[in-house]
Amino acid sequence: MTRKEIHNQALFNEARMETLRWVTRRHFLKDSVTGLGAMALGSFLTGCDWLGSKSATTSNVFDSAHPLAPKLPMFPGKAKSVIYLHMAGAPSQLELFDYKPALMKLDGQDCPQSLLEGKRFAFIRGVPKMLGPQAKFQQRGHSGAWVSDHLPHFATVADEVSFLKAVQTDQFNHAPAQLLMHTGGPRLGRPSMGAWVTYGLGTENSNLPGFVVLTSGGKFPDAGKSVWGSGFLPSVYQGVQCRSEGDPVLFIKDPRGMDRDLRKASIDAINEVNRISYEEFKDPEILSRISQYEMAFKMQTSVPDAMNINDEPDYIHEMYGTQPNKACFANNVLLARKLVEKGVRFVQLFDWGWDSHGSDANLAIDIGFINKCRSVDKAMTALLLDLKQRGLLDETLVIWGGEFGRTPMQENREGKPNPFKGRDHHTEAFTIWLAGGGIKQGFSFGETDEIGYSAISGKVSAFDIQATVLNQLGFDHEKFTYNFLGRPFRLTDVRGRVINEILA
Amino acid sequence: MPLNITELIGRFHPVLVHLPIGILLFALLLLWLSRMQKYSSLAPAVRIALLLGAISAIVSCISGLFLASNGDYDEQTVVLHKWMGLLVAMISSSCYVLFSFPNSFQGQKKIAFGLSGALFVMIFITGHLGGTLTHGEGFLTEPLQKIFEDSVPLAGKKIIPNVQEAKVYDDIIQPLLQNKCYRCHSSVKQKGGLRLDTREWIVKGGKDGEILGSGSIEKSELYKRLTLDPLEEHHMPPKGRPQPSEAEIALIHWWISSGTSFDKKVKDFNQPEKIKPILLSLQSADNGPKSNPEVPGTPVGAAPDSTLAKLRELGVVILPVGAGTNYLSANIISGQQNGLSGDQLAGMLEPLATQLIWLKMGNTNLTEKGMRSIGRLRALTRLNLDHTGIDDQALSQLKGLDSLQYLNLVGTEVTARGLITLKALPKLHSIYLYQTRIGRNDWELLFRAFPKTKLDSGGYSVPFLPTDTAIVRQAPAKTTP
Numbered sequence: 011m012t013r014k015e016i017h018n019q020a021l022f023n024e025a026r027m028e029t030l031r032w033v034t035r036r037h038f039l040k041d042s043v044t045g046l047g048a049m050a051l052g053s054f055l056t057g058c059d060w061l062g063s064k065s066a067t068t069s070n071v072f073d074s075a076h077p078l079a080p081k082l083p084m085f086p087g088k089a090k091s092v093i094y095l096h097m098a099g100a101p102s103q104l105e106l107f108d109y110k111p112a113l114m115k116l117d118g119q120d121c122p123q124s125l126l127e128g129k130r131f132a133f134i135r136g137v138p139k140m141l142g143p144q145a146k147f148q149q150r151g152h153s154g155a156w157v158s159d160h161l162p163h164f165a166t167v168a169d170e171v172s173f174l175k176a177v178q179t180d181q182f183n184h185a186p187a188q189l190l191m192h193t194g195g196p197r198l199g200r201p202s203m204g205a206w207v208t209y210g211l212g213t214e215n216s217n218l219p220g221f222v223v224l225t226s227g228g229k230f231p232d233a234g235k236s237v238w239g240s241g242f243l244p245s246v247y248q249g250v251q252c253r254s255e256g257d258p259v260l261f262i263k264d265p266r267g268m269d270r271d272l273r274k275a276s277i278d279a280i281n282e283v284n285r286i287s288y289e290e291f292k293d294p295e296i297l298s299r300i301s302q303y304e305m306a307f308k309m310q311t312s313v314p315d316a317m318n319i320n321d322e323p324d325y326i327h328e329m330y331g332t333q334p335n336k337a338c339f340a341n342n343v344l345l346a347r348k349l350v351e352k353g354v355r356f357v358q359l360f361d362w363g364w365d366s367h368g369s370d371a372n373l374a375i376d377i378g379f380i381n382k383c384r385s386v387d388k389a390m391t392a393l394l395l396d397l398k399q400r401g402l403l404d405e406t407l408v409i410w411g412g413e414f415g416r417t418p419m420q421e422n423r424e425g426k427p428n429p430f431k432g433r434d435h436h437t438e439a440f441t442i443w444l445a446g447g448g449i450k451q452g453f454s455f456g457e458t459d460e461i462g463y464s465a466i467s468g469k470v471s472a473f474d475i476q477a478t479v480l481n482q483l484g485f486d487h488e489k490f491t492y493n494f495l496g497r498p499f500r501l502t503d504v505r506g507r508v509i510n511e512i513l514a
Numbered sequence: 515m516p517l518n519i520t521e522l523i524g525r526f527h528p529v530l531v532h533l534p535i536g537i538l539l540f541a542l543l544l545l546w547l548s549r550m551q552k553y554s555s556l557a558p559a560v561r562i563a564l565l566l567g568a569i570s571a572i573v574s575c576i577s578g579l580f581l582a583s584n585g586d587y588d589e590q591t592v593v594l595h596k597w598m599g600l601l602v603a604m605i606s607s608s609c610y611v612l613f614s615f616p617n618s619f620q621g622q623k624k625i626a627f628g629l630s631g632a633l634f635v636m637i638f639i640t641g642h643l644g645g646t647l648t649h650g651e652g653f654l655t656e657p658l659q660k661i662f663e664d665s666v667p668l669a670g671k672k673i674i675p676n677v678q679e680a681k682v683y684d685d686i687i688q689p690l691l692q693n694k695c696y697r698c699h700s701s702v703k704q705k706g707g708l709r710l711d712t713r714e715w716i717v718k719g720g721k722d723g724e725i726l727g728s729g730s731i732e733k734s735e736l737y738k739r740l741t742l743d744p745l746e747e748h749h750m751p752p753k754g755r756p757q758p759s760e761a762e763i764a765l766i767h768w769w770i771s772s773g774t775s776f777d778k779k780v781k782d783f784n785q786p787e788k789i790k791p792i793l794l795s796l797q798s799a800d801n802g803p804k805s806n807p808e809v810p811g812t813p814v815g816a817a818p819d820s821t822l823a824k825l826r827e828l829g830v831v832i833l834p835v836g837a838g839t840n841y842l843s844a845n846i847i848s849g850q851q852n853g854l855s856g857d858q859l860a861g862m863l864e865p866l867a868t869q870l871i872w873l874k875m876g877n878t879n880l881t882e883k884g885m886r887s888i889g890r891l892r893a894l895t896r897l898n899l900d901h902t903g904i905d906d907q908a909l910s911q912l913k914g915l916d917s918l919q920y921l922n923l924v925g926t927e928v929t930a931r932g933l934i935t936l937k938a939l940p941k942l943h944s945i946y947l948y949q950t951r952i953g954r955n956d957w958e959l960l961f962r963a964f965p966k967t968k969l970d971s972g973g974y975s976v977p978f979l980p981t982d983t984a985i986v987r988q989a990p991a992k993t994t995p
Contacts, residue, residue, distance in 0.1 A: 086806040086835040163976050214831050215847050329976050353831075353847055376989040384982055392976045399972030401900070401922040401946030431989065484836055496597070498590065511760065 074294040077246045077301055078220060080212040083484025088448025088514075089407040091350045092207065092479060093357045095343070095390060096191070098231040099184065099365030100412035101382070102375060102433055103441040104462050107173055109147040109156035112460040113418050117142030121419045125463055132182045132435040133367065133423045140461070141420035144376045144431060153452030160383040163391035169452040170394050170403075171445040172512040176456030176465030179414050179472060182435045184232035184365070187413035191472045192237045192358075194501045201241035201492075203476055204356035206501045208247045209492065210485055215353035217308045218316060222354055223249035224342040227362030238358055242494040246298035249358055250305075254337035258317040258345065259309050270311070277307050316352045319344045329396065331388035340389035347396055350406055361386060364412060367421050368432020375416075375431045394445055407447030407482050409475070415440025418461045439465040442475065447482045450514045473506035481508040524581030528648065530574045535641055538567035538606055542634050545613070564610040571603040587647050595643040602640050605633045674796045678781040683713075686780075686796065687769050694751055694758050713776045731771040740766060761792045808895040808919055809841055809871060816840045817869040825862060828854060835872060841893070843872035856902065857884030867891050874898040876922070885911040893917055900924035900946070906932025917941060924948045924972065930956035937963045948972025 073079065104110060121138050145158035151169035159165075181187035186196035193200040201209070204221035213220030223238045231237055238249030252258035264270055281300045288296040309317070319332065319341060332340045339361045346357040363382050365373055372378035390410060397403040416433035439458045445451075456468025477487040480501065487506050491498035541563035548557040578599055582592050612626040645653065674680045691710045697703070700711035708720030719725040719735075727734030739750040740763055751757060758766070768789045769775075775783075780793060805811075817840060825832050831845040844866075846859055856878030863870060864887050871893050880888075880902040888897070889911035897918060905927040912918070919941050923933075929951045936942065945967060952960070952971070960969055 080831045080833060082833040082836060084837050086809045086839070086841075088806060162979055162981065214845055216829070325975070328978070329974075331976075331978075331982060353845065371987070374989065377986050380986045384984070388976050388982055395974040395976065399946070399948040399970060399974055400924055401898070401920070401944070401948075401970070404920070404944070493589070493593065496593070498593075 074244070074297045077244060077298065078208070078213045078216070078305070080214050081210065083211060084486055084489065085484050087482055087484025088405070089446070089482040090405040091353075091355050091357070092204075092407045092409070092447070092483070093346050093350060093393070094203070094359065095386075095393075095408070095410045096188070096231070096358065096360045097364045097382075097386070097410070097412045098188065098227065098229075098360045098362045100187075100414045100416060100435065100440070101364040102366055102379065102416040103175075103439070104143055104416060104418060104433070105145040105160060105375060105379065106158050106383070107156060107441040107443070108175060108439075108458055108462045109158070110143060110418070110458075110460060110462040113140065113462060114142035116140040116461065125419075130182070131417065133421055134417065134419060134434045135422065136425040138417075138419040138422045138434075139427070140418060141375075141431060141433060144379075151452060153454070155452065155454055160380055161387045163387045167391050167394050170398070171443040172450045172453040172455065174442045174444070174455055174468075174470050174475070174509070174512070175439070176458055176467065176469045177411070177415075177440050177442050177471070177475070178465055178469055179437045179440075182414065182437050184413060184435075186233070187435075187437075188231050188233040188237050191413050191475075192233075193239075193241060194473060194476055194503050198236050199241055200499075201243040201247065201501070202236075202238050202249065202358075203479060203501060204238060204249050204358050205240040205243050205247040206480070206490070207356045207483060209243050210480075210490060211355055211483065213353070213355060215316075217311075218349065218352055218354050219250040219305055219309070220355045221247065221249045221358070222346075222349055222356070223251040223358045223360070224254055224345060225251070225360045225362070226254055226337055226339040226342050227360070228337075229362040231360045231362060237360075242499065243492055244294055244298050246301055249356075250309075252317065252345075254342055256335065259306075262310055274307065277303050316348065317345065319348065322348075326396070329388075330392040339386050340392075343389040343393050347393060347402075350397075350402065351400065366416065366432050367423070367434065368428040368430040369421075369423065371430060373430070373432060375433055377430065397446060403446040405447060407449065407479065408445045409442065409479070410444075411442030412440065418463050436463075438463065444475075444478075444512065448514050449482070450512050453512060455509065455511045468511070470509055471505065473502040474509050476502050477506035478509045478512070482513075518584070520580040521584045523577050524579075524584050527574065527577040527581040530570065530577050531641075531644060533570035534567055534574050534602065534606070535637055537563060537570055538602075538633065538637055541567045542630055545630055561610065561614055564606065564613060568603065568606040568610045571599075571606050575599050575603045588651075591643055591647055591651075595640060595647060598636060598640040598643060602633065602636050605629055605636065609633060677793045677797050678779070680780050680796075682769055682772075682778055682780055682783060683776045686765060690758065690762050690765065694756060694762070697755070698751075726770055726774050729770070729773045731767060734770050737767060737770055761795070764789060764792055806835075809835055809839065810893065810895075810917070814840045814868055814893075817842060817866050821862070821865045825859075828859070828862075830859065840869055841871045842866060842869045844870060845874040846876075846878055855884070856880040857887070860884035860887040863887065864890055868893055870894060871917075872896040875902060876900040878902055880904050880908065882908045882911065885909070888912065889914055891915070895941075896920040898922040899926060902926055904928065906935075909933070910935040912936060913938070915939060919943050922946045923950055925950070927951055929953070930960055933960060934963050942967050944968040944970065946970045946972065 104113065117140060119140050121140055123137075126137065143158075145160050147156050147158045148165070149155065150157045150165045151167075153169050155168040155171075155173060157165040157168050179187055179190060181190050181196045189198065189200075190196045192202045192204075194203075204223075208220035211220065221238070225231070235251070238251065240246070240248035253260070264273065281303055284296050284300045284303075288300075315321075319327075320334075322344065326344070327334075330340045330344045332338070332344055339359070342359050342361075346359060349357050361382075363372070364379070366375045366379040367373050368375060370378075372381075394403065394408065397406050397408070415436040415438075417436040419434065421428050421432045421434040439462060456470065457466050458464065459466050480487040480490060487500060487502045487508070491500050493499075541560060544556050544563055545560045547553040548555075548560060578596065582596060609626060609629050612622060612629065616622065642654070674685055680686065695710045698705040699708045701709070706720040706722070708725070709715035717724070717726070722735070725734065725736040727737070731737055739748060740758065742749040744753065744757070768783070768786070772783050785793065822832055822842075825844070829847070831847065832842055835841050835843045844863065846856070856875055857880060859878070860875065860880065861884070863873070867890055870891050873888070873891065873894055873896070875888070876898045877900070880899065881904075885904060885908040888894075888899075892915065894915050895917050897912075897915070897920065900922045901924065903926060904923075906929055909923070909926075909928050909932040912921075913935055916939065918939055921936075921942060921944070924946050925948070927950070928947075930953065933945070933947070933952070936945075942964070943966070945964070947969060949972065957969075957971065
């Protein structure tokens with residue numbers, strides 16, 4: 011063979027490989043199964059809407075042409091938007107809200123065998139020592155809620171919130187527990203709460219996404235982007251993560267030689283190409299892509315006004331304790347308030363660094379943990395007060411909590427005491443608080459035993475919290491479904507109960 | 515308008531479905547009869563009947579798929595009906611194949627007859643689901659239900675005018691038992707040998723003995739069953755049945771622990787603090803957790819579509835507040851109204867005066883003219899006028915909004931004098947007044963003018979504490995708690 015022939019041969023092979031790469035498993039299955047089988051398969055691959063299917067019986071149907079159009083809820087809800095402050099890593103309830111003087115008496119003693127039998131912990135092995143509360147507590151406000159001195163600002167607004175003192179989970183590792191909290195299942199693949207809400211209600215402000223995610227603490231939540239993913243819902247409903255440092259969205263300013271009109275024209279051309287491929291393949295994910303391009307462009311043009319916290323007056327910055335041009339929780343909280351004000355439905359904040367095992371000083375319950383508390387206290391207090399003075403708190407549901415709690419025992423990794431004081435992951439009882447959006451003020455629900463080990467009354471699960479969030483937004487969590495794999499799916503799977511006790 | 519051929523084919527579905535039902539049932543009849551010596555001569559007809567049945571089933575499926583994609587049916591039932599229909603088509607085709615080529619493999623006959631039995635059942639289920647789709651849920655069982663419901667009518671929600679004078683059993687406990695327990699424990703059914711519909715039966719208890727614990731709540735089987743974990747098998751009422759609310763369980767607790775009197779009045783009972791608000795709530799129409807006090811209880815006619823369409827085209831987010839109600843919420847998002855001023859938009863809302871209950875006009879250009887239009891929206895319960903620059907004169911236009919409960923005036927030019935013009939509004943429960951022109955000395959006056967309304971002055975601050983930015987690097991020295 012001559013050189014040229016070899017070259018041609020190689021070129022031909024490459025072309026053939028490229029063509030084959032186009033044929034995915036899905037195409038192969040679709041092409042090879044004909045007749046009745048194909049029909050059945052067609053409903054497995056739900057979504058490819060060849061027949062332009064529509065149904066008017068429920069308002070919650072995916073309209074692929076206008077996936078983010080505002081939609082009405084099932085019944086008039088009391089909340090219009092949600093701000094979820096997730097303290098990733100799981101803060102200790104025993105140093106913040108669940109005051110256990112009896113535990114102090116046991117400090118340093120061996121953990122009784124009855125608490126260890128048949129239990130598994132993430133790190134504790136053998137017989138650990140009990141660890142008394144590492145904070146001073148006081149009762150606050152008219153409600154007399156116990157809040158520790160670690161949160162001096164929040165203590166002044168304790169009368170605004172409802173505490174859930176007996177939240178339980180069945181996952182003792184971060185990633186599955188976070189997934190359970192936000193997607194209703196400990197494994198990957200299910201849509202997050204914010205995605206469900208956006209699917210149900212769309213977005214009010216057509217220039218902004220319905221579901222925005224902001225992170226701080228220097229690290230992503232352990233479960234990764236799946237905690238704000240869209241799972242089996244069309245991907246247009248996934249959380250839009252904004253940058254926490256610098257401009258929230260990239261390319262707000264036009265690059266040199268590339269004016270606004272040219273950028274718009276480029277997006278239009280790309281969308282036209284996408285529209286042609288939609289005509290060809292009828293894959294609704296292409297429509298999602300089109301609307302995401304459009305949204306991205308709208309965000310770039312509307313961002314300076316909607317997503318920039320720099321134009322807030324100084325006293326507001328002081329109130330939240332923001333730090334200019336840094337990625338921090340306070341900046342994110344202030345941005346969250348702005349977004350909700352502009353009509354964003356669901357703002358999800360993750361702040362990493364609450365995993366107080368005691369394995370180093372930053373993760374020590376009496377060192378790093380206090381610093382974490384200080385980094386969020388002012389901002390979360392300011393959020394409640396700022397929403398209140400703007401008349402937004404009664405229609406904005408604010409949730410604060412981690413993915414599980416921490417043990418009343420001191421962690422002894424591999425049977426040896428840790429270098430610093432710390433607590434292991436604990437699933438049987440922890441505290442989450444909710445405020446605004448039709449939630450009772452100055453209320454506490456659920457109790458734990460006298461050392462804070464297990465819940466004794468008012469037990470609630472992640473599903474119950476999810477059911478309550480949906481209820482406040484106007485959805486019956488048992489009827490709010492999406493058809494996938496030939497059956498309807500819900501956020502709360504087959505569980506969940508609205509926590510009526512905390513509803514105003 | 516072009517002819518939609520799929521839609522046309524779809525509409526033949528209700529006619530076509532009767533073919534597979536008839537032919538397949540006839541085929542099954544032939545099949546089973548031909549097993550008998552006497553009718554064995556029918557055997558050759560089975561094949562052709564199955565073939566025709568299977569073809570008609572496939573045709574029905576295709577037409578059905580078209581109909582489902584074009585029609586408005588209850589989604590859940592459609593999905594189930596679709597799958598059952600596809601199964602009928604597949605099983606009938608398999609039956610045809612299996613009976614056409616007998617003895618191809620071991621046990622074929624057993625499988626074939628098994629499938630034919632399954633087919634028989636599936637046809638009925640599919641047919642029933644189809645019927646449910648066209649005639650509505652419960653069409654078949656309606657006549658039966660009437661008989662059943664006559665025997666166990668639900669006690670209507672009754673408002674007790676003076677709860678202290680009410681009889682505890684007759685007025686409070688009995689209606690509760692009737693609604694939650696009579697279905698299975700009354701003259702209709704006596705599950706567990708238990709009846710709860712007369713005093714004598716309640717005292718007697720079920721087959722395991724008495725249920726009231728002779729006045730001791732710890733021993734009462736009735737109370738124990740109510741408060742068991744709902745996932746527990748012995749929990750009552752069983753899973754899937756309407757469950758009593760927390761308040762209702764508290765009432766039962768109160769009744770049993772106070773000695774289960776059948777004659778005493780509420781005032782003769784000891785009333786612990788916990789039970790007082792529950793008793794009081796029996797005096798008013800309790801709305802349950804799903805009602806929203808900001809939505810009127812009386813239904814209203816639908817708003818004119820043309821008005822809604824016009825507003826939506828202008829970028830106004832206007833929707834019913836929930837499914838099944840015509841009351842509307844409107845949100846005018848700034849920068850999204852194609853250059854129309856707040857006044858113009860407010861004018862366009864006027865035809866919706868009876869339906870519009872929630873209105874957000876924040877950050878728009880509003881003057882007295884627009885406020886006059888808003889003042890005509892008499893159904894409004896929530897109104898956001900924040901950052902609109904309206905003044906006292908404009909605000910006084912809202913005097914007639916009798917239903918108004920929430921008013922947001924943050925960032926406007928209103929003063930105490932203007933606000934006072936609204937003091938007669940009977941339902942107003944909160945007004946937000948952050949960044950308004952209300953003088954520091956006016957608040958006293960305003961609090962007196964609005965005794966029942968929460969006036970939020972805003973201007974909250976979160977003072978700086980040295981600990982906010984201080985970083986802890988060492989564990990604190992051990993102190994005695």
